[in-house]
Amino acid sequence: AQSVTQPDIHITVSEGASLELRCNYSYGATPYLFWYVQSPGQGLQLLLKYFSGDTLVQGIKGFEAEFKRSQSSFNLRKPSVHWSDAAEYFCAVGAESGGGADGLTFGKGTHLIIQP
């Protein structure tokens, strides 16, 4: 069965500093990987996705992520964070069976705090 690990429960970053959120996955086949962001009281918004091809993917709001098969990682990065980036971030992998129909497996999330 697939699994996703986000090692950092909380991360605090100063506004304007760079950011990296870690994600490690366990998956038997070619993974389909996603990063979602959730603001308080809101649903999940897709930041970016990886399916195949270029291992560095660009997303919305200035985010990017790099897929590293050898490390089973899909870390999210942003060169300069803004106060509005404070939110919960979830990494997810596409499910293995049923042609991928049976949902996503999510990590437990990383809570990002931005210091002024």
Add this chain to the structure above:
Amino acid sequence: NAGVTQTPKFRVLKTGQSMTLLCAQDMNHEYMYWYRQDPGMGLRLIHYSVGEGTTAKGEVPDGYNVSRLKKQNFLLGLESAAPSQTSVYFCASRGDSRNQPQHFGDGTRLSIL
């Protein structure tokens, strides 16, 4: 651009009561999902549907039932609510291709007293 709409947004129930959460999508998506989100647990899949008239169990299906009578609607039912079902419930939908992302609703916050 409605996307995925969940009703209600908030609800408080007493133990043993029943209720139905409604999810509606206007994107003509085949696949629909119900997740629950609990603090420190991320999102966990309850049930899903790969098309009208079909449903299947996810990771945490016990205590829930679902129905997909119309393509655009996916209903989640609690027959006898328990405090352990206090959670935030999210519905999502996805197009035909596996590499398409899931689109999420804004959630239903449910408290069982």
